[in-house]
Amino acid sequence: MNHDLRAELDLVAEASIAALRAPSILNSQPWRWRLNGDQAELWADRSRQLTGLDPDGRLLLLSCGAALNHAVVTLRAAGYSAAVGRRPDPAHPDLVARFGRGECVAADALAEAIERRHTDRRPFGDERPGEAVLEELREVAGRHGVHLQIIRDEQVTAFAAAVAHAGEIERDDARFRTDLRTWTNRAHGDGVTGQSVVATTRRTVAPRDFALKAGLAAGTGTDRGTVYALFVTDGDEPRDWLAAGEALSEVWLTLTARGLAASPISEVVEVPGVRLALRRLLGGVGNPAVAMRIGVPVQETRPPATPRRSPSATLTAG
Ligand SMILES: Cc1cc2nc3c(=O)[nH]c(=O)nc-3n(C[C@H](O)[C@H](O)[C@H](O)COP(=O)(O)O)c2cc1C
Structure with a gap:
C-alpha cells in the first residue's frame, strides 16, 4: 500500500478511536464506526437508545454529534479539515455521517482537551466565567448553527424549578427508572458509575439523581459563579439534534x-412538558436541545475518567 494512503487511513481510524472519549447520555456511547477505505462512517446504534428517557432519539443523536466533533477535532490537530457528509443517505437515516480527510489547515491544540474533559458535577467556585470566554463559547456554538444562550440571573430560579420538576416526573416514571437501572453500575465499559457522581446536597440547580452511592466528594464550591446555558437550535429535527451535539x-x-x-x-x-415550558422561558424562540452548567472548578483534581467501550467493540473495517 502506498505510504500516503496508509497515513490517511491511519488518521481517519485514529480520529474514530479518539471519538470514543466523547460524552454521551448516561455514557451509553450509542454509535458504531465503519472504516471504509479512506472514509469512516458513523452509525447511530439504536440498540443503545434509552427507550424511556429518549424515545425520539434526540439525546442519542446529540451523543453521536459529540462523537463526530471529537473525530473532527482530532483530525484538525493533525493539520487537516474533515470532509463530513451529515445524514448523507435518506434510505439509511441511522448513517449519521460520512467522514474523511479534507484540506490541509493550520493544526490547532483543541484535541489536547479530549483527555482532560470530564463531566464535573461538583459545585463550582464563586468566580463567574469571564465575558470574553463566554463570548468565545457562543461563537464556537454559532459555527455549528447553534445558539448558546446564557440563562439570565433573573431566569435562574425558573430554570432550577424546571430541572427539579423534570427530576420529580422522572423519579415517578417506571420507564425512566428502568433506563437508569440499565445504564448505571455496568461492567461493560459504559454507563455511569458512582465514582463520578456527587451526593445531592442543596444546590441552586439540583444535579441529576442517578440513584447511586456518590463516590466523588462535592468539595467546597458554592456554585455562586456558575453560569447556566442552553444550546438552542432553530429547528427541532434530527439534523438539529446532531448539530447541537457537535456544538x-x-x-x-x-x-x-x-x-x-x-x-x-x-x-x-x-420530559416533553418541561421542554415546552423551557421554550416559553426563552420567549418561544428556538428549541432547547440540552442545558449545561459552566463554572470555575474549585478543586485541582479532576473527576475520574469514566469507562469506555473498546475500539474493537465499536469499529469495524470494510
Ligand atoms: C446529550 C447528553 C446529555 C447528558 N445529560 C446529563 C445530565 O442530565 N446530567 C448529568 O449529570 N450528566 C449528563 N451527561 C453527561 C454524561 O453522563 C457523561 O458524558 C458520561 O457519563 C461520560 O462521562 P464523561 O463526560 O466524564 O466522559 C450528558 C451527556 C450528554 C452527551
Whole structure:
C-alpha cells in the first residue's frame, strides 16, 4: 500500500478511536464506526437508545454529534479539515455521517482537551466565567448553527424549578427508572458509575439523581459563579439534534482548554412538558436541545475518567 494512503487511513481510524472519549447520555456511547477505505462512517446504534428517557432519539443523536466533533477535532490537530457528509443517505437515516480527510489547515491544540474533559458535577467556585470566554463559547456554538444562550440571573430560579420538576416526573416514571437501572453500575465499559457522581446536597440547580452511592466528594464550591446555558437550535429535527451535539462537544472542549469545567443537564429536555415550558422561558424562540452548567472548578483534581467501550467493540473495517 502506498505510504500516503496508509497515513490517511491511519488518521481517519485514529480520529474514530479518539471519538470514543466523547460524552454521551448516561455514557451509553450509542454509535458504531465503519472504516471504509479512506472514509469512516458513523452509525447511530439504536440498540443503545434509552427507550424511556429518549424515545425520539434526540439525546442519542446529540451523543453521536459529540462523537463526530471529537473525530473532527482530532483530525484538525493533525493539520487537516474533515470532509463530513451529515445524514448523507435518506434510505439509511441511522448513517449519521460520512467522514474523511479534507484540506490541509493550520493544526490547532483543541484535541489536547479530549483527555482532560470530564463531566464535573461538583459545585463550582464563586468566580463567574469571564465575558470574553463566554463570548468565545457562543461563537464556537454559532459555527455549528447553534445558539448558546446564557440563562439570565433573573431566569435562574425558573430554570432550577424546571430541572427539579423534570427530576420529580422522572423519579415517578417506571420507564425512566428502568433506563437508569440499565445504564448505571455496568461492567461493560459504559454507563455511569458512582465514582463520578456527587451526593445531592442543596444546590441552586439540583444535579441529576442517578440513584447511586456518590463516590466523588462535592468539595467546597458554592456554585455562586456558575453560569447556566442552553444550546438552542432553530429547528427541532434530527439534523438539529446532531448539530447541537457537535456544538456541545466543541464548546465543552474549548471551555476545558480555558480551565473551566462543565456538566450537561438534560432532564429538562427529556420530559416533553418541561421542554415546552423551557421554550416559553426563552420567549418561544428556538428549541432547547440540552442545558449545561459552566463554572470555575474549585478543586485541582479532576473527576475520574469514566469507562469506555473498546475500539474493537465499536469499529469495524470494510
Ligand atoms: C446529550 C447528553 C446529555 C447528558 N445529560 C446529563 C445530565 O442530565 N446530567 C448529568 O449529570 N450528566 C449528563 N451527561 C453527561 C454524561 O453522563 C457523561 O458524558 C458520561 O457519563 C461520560 O462521562 P464523561 O463526560 O466524564 O466522559 C450528558 C451527556 C450528554 C452527551
